[in-house]
Amino acid sequence: TEMRNTTSDFILLGLFNHTTAHQVLFMMLLAIVLTSLFGNALMILLIHRDRWLHTPMYFLLSQLSLMDMMLVSTTVPKMAADYLTGNKAISPAGCGAQIFFLLTLAGGECFLLAAMAYDRCAAVCHPLRYPMLMSWQLCLRMTMSCWLLGAADGLLQAAASLSFPYCGAHELDHFFCEAPVLVRLACADTSVFENAMYICCVLMLLVPLSLILSSYGLILAAVLHMRSTEARKKAFATCSSHVAVVGLFYGAAIFTYMRPKSHRSTNHDKVVSAFYTVFTPLLNPLIYSVRNSEVKGALKRWLGTCVNIKHQQNEAHRSR
Template sequence: MEKRNATSDFILLGFFNHTRLHRFLFTVVLAVATASVVGNALMLLLIARDRRLHTPMYFLLSQLSLMDVMLVSTTVPKMAADYLTGRKSISRTGCGSQIFFFLTLAGGESFLLAAMSYDRYVAICHPLRYLVLMSWRLCLQVTAGSWILGAADGLLQAAVTLSFPFCRSREINHFFCEAPELMRLACARSSVFEYAMYICCVLMLLVPFSLILISYSLILAAVLHMRSTEACKKALATCSSHLAVVGLFYGAAMFVYMRPRSSRSASHDKAVSAFYTIFTPMLNPLIYSLRNSEVKGALERWFAISVTPKCQHT
């Protein structure tokens, strides 16, 4: 019996049932996820096509959009397929893949946001030395480092989590495989690993967040010493977009991963997880496009180029 259970699939209980309200909420979530993918894909396309956006700042932004597209694609298609077909099972390999990609992308985004804060610090506090302090070489190094650190965390946690025997109920009270939820089903002592996993999550969040706080403290000090009101407003407008993204991402992630287990609720965790894996990726391109004149200019130029030939042909 134990051998059979060890090889059987897990069951994802999901986020929705088949009431009228939940069908409406499912439609909303699916629409938001679609908008997220389209918005971030458009951001990637704009940055790739417009040479004026070929700077370290927008390269980092393109990596953020890429991570967001992949993050939504890691969780939403499986959730939607389970809801529409009623088949909620997921194999150990599928579960491990979700854990790996989710942690790779979430961890990578955490470090990438820290790199973006450093970029803003250099641009505002040392504009004349920007190309030296934020060179393309450094930009590529911090980007690669973000991906590698996220992947290392994802691989380690996925491998160790799936190494435990699961002999209890195989129902995961979530809409995707998440390591803490999966560990609740383990029938071996897992307190040491769960503590190590908690410490790892705290470090993956607090270290980049601390670097962001330091960067923006230095930026604020520099802005307060600016004599030009126009320059001050421009600096604050440039940073406000990034701060909004940071607040959304870290606020939700800290709520899920930095609370003690005794105070955690599965329903609350699912709702917050849905927020920062589905809704936040949709908001990122909106925040950066609506508050960024260069992105809006690139969009207008691309639209003009796309529409003009058609009008001339007509």
């Protein structure tokens, strides 16, 4: 304990202990993470390779998959290494880096989901003007803005969190450095920063969410005016995946960052953080691939190409 008091490193107490049940949970979590990384990497590969998916909608989806892969990689490798080696220390720089990347990606994803909602709104409400309303130039600008807004939030909160003096055992009852958990250990008045962080998170969550809700209000009105049942089905199919992803992501993020202090418990915080940093990135590619016929078609074409190449290689090998 003496060493912990004098060192500047923080101690991450982690998500699991070494009971059999927790070891099984740890193995399950690793399996989920590997599946998530594979699913998102496959989604990026399909969108990159298949020319039918070279549209703004799928470009934005590839960015979502990239953010999800990076989000998982920000927290899980360190948590797994801590659990396996027993070395739970993290330097202030490492802690700041985790806060920066986590908020860059989570904030970027908030705005990216809003950009995706605008894209669906333009496609459903103004199909003839869609190429003009969602040009490639606008799509790239929106994507860059999502990354930059997220990075600005991440940089501000990481710098502010590390500017406080920390004393005592430096123990974080969490499996990664998260700003709301970290500032509770500061031996200084953090109320101004906590209020500013709260306002910042409210804006980062509610501004994109209000844009998403207004886009879906317009989509719903347009769908209800459609005479063709087939057109209605198609519009609902393309939008339902996005609505499911928005619900999962925003539900977890609002629960984590917008609850008053009095309603917080460490175990709840850990479970919800695990949900939005580990489970949501797994569910996103699943939701989009299972509910999307174009993605399924791209997967079939790619697998067909792989089978053909393998067949040609076998033929060439035999003819030798």
